Amino acid sequence: MRSTPRFTRYPTPFTHDTLLRRYINLSTSSIESLDALESACEAATFGRNQETVLDESYRKAGKMDTDKFSLPFDAEKSGLIDVVKTGLLIGKEERKDVRAELYKLNVYGKDAFFKPHKDTPRGTDMFGSLVVVFPTPHEGGALILRHEGKEWTFDAAQVLASSPSKRIAYVAFFSDVEHEVIRVLSGHRVTITYNMYWAGPPRVAPPPGLSVLHPLHESPSEVGSILSALFADPAFLPDGGTLGFGLRHAYPFPSVWDESMEDPLVTLQRWLKGGDAALFQAIKALSLEPLLRLLFQSYDYRPLVIMMDHMIELGHTDTCEEYLLLEQGGVGLVAKHFGPPPKVRDPWYSGRDKHGPRATETVDVHWINECEKWNRVRSEYVAYGNEASTEYLYMNIALLVDVGPAGNRTDISAVHGVHSPRIVDEDEEDEEDDEEEED
Numbered sequence: 001m002r003s004t005p006r007f008t009r010y011p012t013p014f015t016h017d018t019l020l021r022r023y024i025n026l027s028t029s030s031i032e033s034l035d036a037l038e039s040a041c042e043a044a045t046f047g048r049n050q051e052t053v054l055d056e057s058y059r060k061a062g063k064m065d066t067d068k069f070s071l072p073f074d075a076e077k078s079g080l081i082d083v084v085k086t087g088l089l090i091g092k093e094e095r096k097d098v099r100a101e102l103y104k105l106n107v108y109g110k111d112a113f114f115k116p117h118k119d120t121p122r123g124t125d126m127f128g129s130l131v132v133v134f135p136t137p138h139e140g141g142a143l144i145l146r147h148e149g150k151e152w153t154f155d156a157a158q159v160l161a162s163s164p165s166k167r168i169a170y171v172a173f174f175s176d177v178e179h180e181v182i183r184v185l186s187g188h189r190v191t192i193t194y195n196m197y198w199a200g201p202p203r204v205a206p207p208p209g210l211s212v213l214h215p216l217h218e219s220p221s222e223v224g225s226i227l228s229a230l231f232a233d234p235a236f237l238p239d240g241g242t243l244g245f246g247l248r249h250a251y252p253f254p255s256v257w258d259e260s261m262e263d264p265l266v267t268l269q270r271w272l273k274g275g276d277a278a279l280f281q282a283i284k285a286l287s288l289e290p291l292l293r294l295l296f297q298s299y300d301y302r303p304l305v306i307m308m309d310h311m312i313e314l315g316h317t318d319t320c321e322e323y324l325l326l327e328q329g330g331v332g333l334v335a336k337h338f339g340p341p342p343k344v345r346d347p348w349y350s351g352r353d354k355h356g357p358r359a360t361e362t363v364d365v366h367w368i369n370e371c372e373k374w375n376r377v378r379s380e381y382v383a384y385g386n387e388a389s390t391e392y393l394y395m396n397i398a399l400l401v402d403v404g405p406a407g408n409r410t411d412i413s414a415v416h417g418v419h420s421p422r423i424v425d426e427d428e429e430d431e432e433d434d435e436e437e438e439d
């Protein structure tokens with residue numbers, strides 16, 4: 001894809017009498033003009049603990065806001081967004097319309113870098129980030145992405161240097177995936193970044209002639225056939241029960257929310273990413289009901305995990321276990337594990353705390369893959385982002401599904417699961433506590 005970006009620069013935004021415009025062709029630019037572009041940038045800030053900070057030990061780069069430059073390259077009109085959709089989205093998701101919003105131009109000169117962070121969500125509907133790297137000579141500055149213990153490196157400098165013609169390089173990822181730009185060794189790494197949002201009604205046609213290999217866990221039919229094989233086994237949960245999956249991605253939720261607003265847990269069904277969307281679609285295709293739940297781990301009473309079927313005001317001054325359990329209908333969650341129980345008796349797995357508040361209703365959840373992180377009651381939600389934001393926070397979500405007994409997996413009438421939690425009998429609880437003390 002060819003591009004001849006231009007930029008227009010105002011030395012300060014308001015002094016129009018000293019208006020200075022310059023033009024640069026980023027496919028043939030000289031070192032001097034790239035130096036001029038770099039010095040026209042401001043130092044890039046980032047978000048830490050919901051504050052905007054300039055800290056060159058964490059991020060060293062130049063940035064230019066969108067009102068200070070214009071460029072003829074259009075990610076939507078060029079077809080790039082359609083290509084990105086095909087790569088990033090799966091199944092039915094691929095047909096959804098997305099909107100890409102140009103966010104910043106960045107110049108990473110020699111020794112510039114950006115340490116690990118997640119991109120700050122700017123709405124519950126924001127799901128992705130797109131970085132376009134122009135063919136300006138540089139070395140280093142690879143982008144490293146990390147998720148679920150795996151790591152990927154995208155070295156645009158190498159990709160561009162090995163291409164016989166001038167091209168742009170691009171990389172798109174879900175914004176909750178941690179990433180970092182390692183040090184630029186020489187030259188100028190010039191990029192534009194976009195935020196991607198879900199938008200409008202579905203469009204039908206994916207770009208013609210483009211085939212993308214998705215990992216198996218992103219294929220609803222592959223995930224569906226693994227689940228069907230599991231459900232066909234009479235030894236698997238013979239009496240039925242509740243299965244739990246910690247979602248692979250985190251999702252932006254508004255930090256200030258009240259009941260007059262739409263519940264983000266409901267809209268989230270339409271906005272799941274990658275393997276999470278595949279799992280949701282696969283479960284539905286098996287005529288079961290996937291349910292998205294917020295799980296909060298108690299800070300003071302660690303064993304207690306509280307499951308919420310609706311959004312709560314995260315900034316609520318009294319957000320505590322009692323508030324969730326007694327006023328918001330929170331349900332206690334008792335973790336069950338396939339295979340041998342954990343060797344060390346870990347209070348995390350007992351699902352309740354003797355000395356703390358108690359849930360009056362509980363659900364036993366058999367984890368297929370456990371949530372890697374829990375939302376905390378009274379969490380500070382400290383985070384490194386690419387911008388300070390108090391508006392949206394990444395939340396960790398679990399997908400739970402009630403499954404009927406062997407032979408009739410869709411009949412959940414006798415299962416004490418998410419649909420009908422078990423009512424806790426206080427006396428029975430006390431007896432169990434006494435037994436535990438004797439162990």
Ligand SMILES: O=C(O)CCC(=O)C(=O)O
Pocket residue numbers: 114119131143179180181191193386
């Ligand atoms: O330039 C890149 O490859 C990534 C930049 C980035 O992470 C950001 O601007 O938030």
Ligand SMILES: [Fe+2]
Pocket residue numbers: 117118119129179386
């Ligand atoms: Fe970023």
